[in-house]
Amino acid sequence: MTDEILDRATFDQATFDQAIFDRASAAAVVMARSSGADRAGWLRAVADALDADVADLVAIADRETHLGVARLTGEVARTSGQLRLFASVVDEGSYLEATIDHPVPTATPPRPDLRRMLRPLGPVAVFAASNFPFAFSVAGGDTASALAVGSPVIVKAHPGHPELSRRTAGLVEKALLAAGAPAGAFALVEGYEAGIALVQHPAIAAVAFTGSVTGGRALHDLAAARPAPIPFYGELGSINPVVVTRQADAERGSTLATGLFGSVTLGMGQFCTKPGIVFVPTDSALEAQLGALESSTVDAVLTESMLTESIAAGFTAGAERLLDIPGVRPVLGSVSGPLVVTTPVDTFDAHADELLTEVFGPATVLVRYDTDAQLLAALDRLEGTLTATLHAGDSERVPAVLERLEQIAGRVLFAGWPTGVAVTWAQHHGGPWPSTTSQFTSVGATAVRRFLRPIAYQDAPAAALPPALRDENPLGIPRRVDGILATRD
Amino acid sequence: MTDEILDRATFDQATFDQAIFDRASAAAVVMARSSGADRAGWLRAVADALDADVADLVAIADRETHLGVARLTGEVARTSGQLRLFASVVDEGSYLEATIDHPVPTATPPRPDLRRMLRPLGPVAVFAASNFPFAFSVAGGDTASALAVGSPVIVKAHPGHPELSRRTAGLVEKALLAAGAPAGAFALVEGYEAGIALVQHPAIAAVAFTGSVTGGRALHDLAAARPAPIPFYGELGSINPVVVTRQADAERGSTLATGLFGSVTLGMGQFCTKPGIVFVPTDSALEAQLGALESSTVDAVLTESMLTESIAAGFTAGAERLLDIPGVRPVLGSVSGPLVVTTPVDTFDAHADELLTEVFGPATVLVRYDTDAQLLAALDRLEGTLTATLHAGDSERVPAVLERLEQIAGRVLFAGWPTGVAVTWAQHHGGPWPSTTSQFTSVGATAVRRFLRPIAYQDAPAAALPPALRDENPLGIPRRVDGILATRD
Numbered sequence: 011m012t013d014e015i016l017d018r019a020t021f022d023q024a025t026f027d028q029a030i031f032d033r034a035s036a037a038a039v040v041m042a043r044s045s046g047a048d049r050a051g052w053l054r055a056v057a058d059a060l061d062a063d064v065a066d067l068v069a070i071a072d073r074e075t076h077l078g079v080a081r082l083t084g085e086v087a088r089t090s091g092q093l094r095l096f097a098s099v100v101d102e103g104s105y106l107e108a109t110i111d112h113p114v115p116t117a118t119p120p121r122p123d124l125r126r127m128l129r130p131l132g133p134v135a136v137f138a139a140s141n142f143p144f145a146f147s148v149a150g151g152d153t154a155s156a157l158a159v160g161s162p163v164i165v166k167a168h169p170g171h172p173e174l175s176r177r178t179a180g181l182v183e184k185a186l187l188a189a190g191a192p193a194g195a196f197a198l199v200e201g202y203e204a205g206i207a208l209v210q211h212p213a214i215a216a217v218a219f220t221g222s223v224t225g226g227r228a229l230h231d232l233a234a235a236r237p238a239p240i241p242f243y244g245e246l247g248s249i250n251p252v253v254v255t256r257q258a259d260a261e262r263g264s265t266l267a268t269g270l271f272g273s274v275t276l277g278m279g280q281f282c283t284k285p286g287i288v289f290v291p292t293d294s295a296l297e298a299q300l301g302a303l304e305s306s307t308v309d310a311v312l313t314e315s316m317l318t319e320s321i322a323a324g325f326t327a328g329a330e331r332l333l334d335i336p337g338v339r340p341v342l343g344s345v346s347g348p349l350v351v352t353t354p355v356d357t358f359d360a361h362a363d364e365l366l367t368e369v370f371g372p373a374t375v376l377v378r379y380d381t382d383a384q385l386l387a388a389l390d391r392l393e394g395t396l397t398a399t400l401h402a403g404d405s406e407r408v409p410a411v412l413e414r415l416e417q418i419a420g421r422v423l424f425a426g427w428p429t430g431v432a433v434t435w436a437q438h439h440g441g442p443w444p445s446t447t448s449q450f451t452s453v454g455a456t457a458v459r460r461f462l463r464p465i466a467y468q469d470a471p472a473a474a475l476p477p478a479l480r481d482e483n484p485l486g487i488p489r490r491v492d493g494i495l496a497t498r499d
Numbered sequence: 500m501t502d503e504i505l506d507r508a509t510f511d512q513a514t515f516d517q518a519i520f521d522r523a524s525a526a527a528v529v530m531a532r533s534s535g536a537d538r539a540g541w542l543r544a545v546a547d548a549l550d551a552d553v554a555d556l557v558a559i560a561d562r563e564t565h566l567g568v569a570r571l572t573g574e575v576a577r578t579s580g581q582l583r584l585f586a587s588v589v590d591e592g593s594y595l596e597a598t599i600d601h602p603v604p605t606a607t608p609p610r611p612d613l614r615r616m617l618r619p620l621g622p623v624a625v626f627a628a629s630n631f632p633f634a635f636s637v638a639g640g641d642t643a644s645a646l647a648v649g650s651p652v653i654v655k656a657h658p659g660h661p662e663l664s665r666r667t668a669g670l671v672e673k674a675l676l677a678a679g680a681p682a683g684a685f686a687l688v689e690g691y692e693a694g695i696a697l698v699q700h701p702a703i704a705a706v707a708f709t710g711s712v713t714g715g716r717a718l719h720d721l722a723a724a725r726p727a728p729i730p731f732y733g734e735l736g737s738i739n740p741v742v743v744t745r746q747a748d749a750e751r752g753s754t755l756a757t758g759l760f761g762s763v764t765l766g767m768g769q770f771c772t773k774p775g776i777v778f779v780p781t782d783s784a785l786e787a788q789l790g791a792l793e794s795s796t797v798d799a800v801l802t803e804s805m806l807t808e809s810i811a812a813g814f815t816a817g818a819e820r821l822l823d824i825p826g827v828r829p830v831l832g833s834v835s836g837p838l839v840v841t842t843p844v845d846t847f848d849a850h851a852d853e854l855l856t857e858v859f860g861p862a863t864v865l866v867r868y869d870t871d872a873q874l875l876a877a878l879d880r881l882e883g884t885l886t887a888t889l890h891a892g893d894s895e896r897v898p899a900v901l902e903r904l905e906q907i908a909g910r911v912l913f914a915g916w917p918t919g920v921a922v923t924w925a926q927h928h929g930g931p932w933p934s935t936t937s938q939f940t941s942v943g944a945t946a947v948r949r950f951l952r953p954i955a956y957q958d959a960p961a962a963a964l965p966p967a968l969r970d971e972n973p974l975g976i977p978r979r980v981d982g983i984l985a986t987r988d
Contacts, residue, residue, distance in 0.1 A: 039902065039906075042902075042906075098982075102982075102984075104984055107945075109924050109925040111921075111923045111924055111925040121921045121923065122915060124921060124925040124926055125925055126924075126925040126926070126927050129905065131937075131938070230723070230728065231723070231724075234719070234720065234723035234724075234728070235720075238883070238931070238932040238933065239719065239932060239936075241938065393727070407962065407963075412963060413528065413531075416531075416618065416954060417531075419954070420952070420953065421955040421957060422954065422956050422957065422959070424956070424958045424959045424963065426611065426957060426958050430608060432610050432611060432613060434600040434613055435598050435600055435615075435979055435981075435982050436598040436599060436600040436614055436955060436979075437615070437955055438615050438953040438954060438955035440952075440953065442727070442952070443727040443728060443729075444727065447728075447730075449620070449730065449951070449952045449953070450953075451953060456596075456615075456953070462938070463929075463931070463937045463938045464909065464927040464938070464939075464940060464945070465909060465910070465911065465927060466910040466911070466925060466927035467911050467913075468910060468911065468912040468913065468915060469912065469913045469914060469915050471913060474896070474901060474913065488984050490924055490925075492924075493587075493591075493924050495591075495977050495986050496986065497984050497985065497986055
């Protein structure tokens, strides 16, 4: 999301040493034995601690991020809600994928008793993001989903909000210990070198990262180059294309303009789901209406309120690069505030790489097409993206467009805007590279799958089995028994 | 499994060019639209074609692999059975993880309608193995699981059985086309350079590989270094440790010796689940009984019947390396037949890396321990492995041993032998690196998850939704609706 993840803060050897990994490894053994009820209790204790301290936390966060009290207060609620959602995921239990195949002694060869479930992967390194100082930071979704399944967490703090990171870490650590989690279940480290050491240390079993493509690629490559490679879960950049059909533009182009402007400028455009490219018909009402927006509306969005000075400077540089492309002209705004530019589809063809480079902040590019063939050819140029949005006319069907959006995106939206990510069972926040490593999500119930691996027990005596796999189903969880999925048995 | 995967056959440009990828990409679009019923039909057609030609196929396979008519005939049945299992997995439908969250307009912010399911990842490169010319080759589990979910397959043939590969590919292609699959759903390529080109080509979305750690590591690194990295699913080497407690040895050491010899020499030891290291108490009945085996039993296992001459030569070299380690002495056999060696735990401490290097073929190492502490310390030296086996005494509990075995293995066996892998819902054939990339399996129902990625639809009109996500559940599959898992609704 930002380009500051791999910052160059001083490596603090005093607070970052082998002891952190030893504690995490020891905690992993204890946590692997813990019950789901234990872990749900830990998560709820952390959620309660955040909620209890919301005023103080928001004050620190606002000072460090400029995101505003209202947004930040909402984000604390989202973060504690997320912790409680993962607690309920653990309670429900189907995330374990418990599967029992009873023996078939008469088969050729005789089939043994086999029982499979998911077990914790081991200590996880979590790289916090700048743009969600709560929901994607120290106590965010990555931390919650790893703890939920019994994997210890070592968070690499984002340097954009150091005081908040330390304060949150203190709350998390205290709440976990008080709720009975082992020491070593959670730790915080700071600085560039500490981050590198995390990814390379043999005790670490997975990396979860939210940040820029550049930083994420570097860590991905480190994780892949280890003697024992580990999974790298990157939530990286995303262009979030929007397609507006001619019919949709005719029916509601002016409403779409307002909606698009709101989505592009929400939170100063500092969302990984900000729409970065919008395909509109030539001479669209949408573009005309954007150009006619009140200057007071436009001027209310100024880069000085971005997360950090370097993010603001990065935005200005990116906006200038857009305006330097031949054929691109501004529709509204400037490089120091929101910016909407427009370009014919021919320019897009010639400069796709530059136009598809994410500008982190309140900027978007309108690409004007004349024919459906031009639109489809342009869509074929897109890479993986978190979201893709379709605005079609009432009861208009555009299967060829939809098929292309499904191929590149993890979430396909109809008649909406991609900013705003509900944390629910059906949410998926991921897409083909470079938006994420595409098979997993960092948001919602299934985020826990990233920190689990299957294990099968063959002919195990009941006493050696984890409770989830015992015949009597002591946890009362959904299981597949002899091929049949049963919600209770 | 073997060291010949990255063979140096001549790259055949005439049969391997961009057209193969273009056909696969075009097929991927058609297959993404196909119904589960369609794909189940394709798999059953391939299964029927294999069964119908079993005699011819086995004759070719026996000539090329020396595995024998009985074993190969059984393997064809396993392979067609596997295809039919995946057809039933598709029919059952819960592999789609269909999830529906209805909208909550009264929430703050209002919650949209969200519907999530798994969709095919795209064309898959499958690297065939030498040691299962049917079950892990052209029409094996990787091919079946990819086709099952709608991902086209390009198989890189193993050079150990070229004629069988071509013959099988012809059958598969013909059966798929006759059953209505698109041209391009399946292709076969041969040669080292063709394999490299597969992993690097932008049209390929994932790689499934069964073979040596060396070959697998090379392909893993290529997949990770792509401009857009793709998942690499390696089924690599495995040491498959066995622990025999003093009590188990006292109760049934002599029976265990016979069982171990059978497992080590089954199929000339050419299984990735062959037990490669066995921890036994000093002065064990097991070791004594192995040393006393009839020479006729031992001599029946000769390297001349291994898969290829180079595999036989590799076995002899590996066996010689074992015997060269100071402190290691033979218990039975020789470098040209089965070989069991024994060594005290001190030698293991000093030479763990060499003793833990897989020798592909009928060899295993007994490590003699005196105390539980020595055993536990030795287990802490083990790396990831497909299987780990515990032989304990009747009603003996050894939780500290079990905990260590769970940490390193994907399948933990009690009182059995790891060779023989039942293809069922609860099977897991994978373990921490270097045995596999640990979160997935290449055997059994969940192997399909490797070739799928989630996609969420937000506020989609019913007509734009895949059938699996429509309210009326036209497929009648298990789904999670508003958080509740329902086997039918």
